[in-house]
Amino acid sequence: DAGVTQSPTHLIKTRGQQVTLRCSPKSGHDTVSWYQQALGQGPQFIFQYYEEEERQRGNFPDRFSGHQFPNYSSELNVNALLLGDSALYLCASSWDRDTDTQYFGPGTRLTVL
Amino acid sequence: AQTVTQSQPEMSVQEAETVTLSCTYDTSESDYYLFWYKQPPSRQMILVIRQEAYKQQNATENRFSVNFQKAAKSFSLKISDSQLGDAAMYFCAYRSIKRGANSKLTFGKGITLSVRP
Numbered sequence: 073d074a075g076v077t078q079s080p081t082h083l084i085k086t087r088g089q090q091v092t093l094r095c096s097p098k099s100g101h102d103t104v105s106w107y108q109q110a111l112g113q114g115p116q117f118i119f120q121y122y123e124e125e126e127r128q129r130g131n132f133p134d135r136f137s138g139h140q141f142p143n144y145s146s147e148l149n150v151n152a153l154l155l156g157d158s159a160l161y162l163c164a165s166s167w168d169r170d171t172d173t174q175y176f177g178p179g180t181r182l183t184v185l
Numbered sequence: 186a187q188t189v190t191q192s193q194p195e196m197s198v199q200e201a202e203t204v205t206l207s208c209t210y211d212t213s214e215s216d217y218y219l220f221w222y223k224q225p226p227s228r229q230m231i232l233v234i235r236q237e238a239y240k241q242q243n244a245t246e247n248r249f250s251v252n253f254q255k256a257a258k259s260f261s262l263k264i265s266d267s268q269l270g271d272a273a274m275y276f277c278a279y280r281s282i283k284r285g286a287n288s289k290l291t292f293g294k295g296i297t298l299s300v301r302p
Contacts (some may be wrong), residue, residue: 113274114292128289159229176230
């Protein structure tokens with residue numbers, strides 16, 4: 073049973089560019105949440121997708137957007153990259169948005185130069 | 186808004202010994218979930234243990250157990266018989282029990298645990 077997968081593993085971009093990160097949830101899961109983890113900090117909630125709609129959003133600007141596909145996979149898009157966007161981006165999935173436990177992927181390390 | 190505080194940035198334990206990691210939280214809700222996650226250098230966030238606030242009994246998973254003090258809003262993790270593979274960053278996290286809109290996890294800043302051979 074495949075767990076949560078994310079791609080790419082690492083990514084290097086320059087300021088002002090746009091980036092797309094991808095996540096495939098654990099088999100049987102239909103809800104995907106995205107978190108940003110700055111170096112040495114705990115993850116911060118970006119948003120959650122359920123039934124192909126954004127259901128909940130954290131305190132992140134509109135430059136952060138996402139999408140969920142019919143197969144429950146998800147993308148995180150960040151426009152107009154800033155140096156401060158450099159972080160580990162984690163995807164977590166659950167079988168229901170009300171289920172208490174979220175399972176995390178290995179993350180994508182984004183470096184903005 | 187809920188907050189989670191982990192005030193110890195680093196801890197160290199001798200292999201085979203016991204260590205306790207501290208966590209406090211603040212919430213106005215009466216029912217919620219609490220979690221401990223482990224993040225090794227590989228970056229994968231792994232669930233260690235979960236606790237439902239409405240349960241009196243402290244959760245236990247093999248060598249891992251919690252001391253949940255609801256009135257004090259304290260949720261500590263005890264690791265018994267520490268192993269080298271326990272070395273990692275540990276995060277305490279909170280989740281509302283409310284259905285629908287509040288399923289996000291709120292994390293503390295984490296604590297780095299090292300295990301001495």
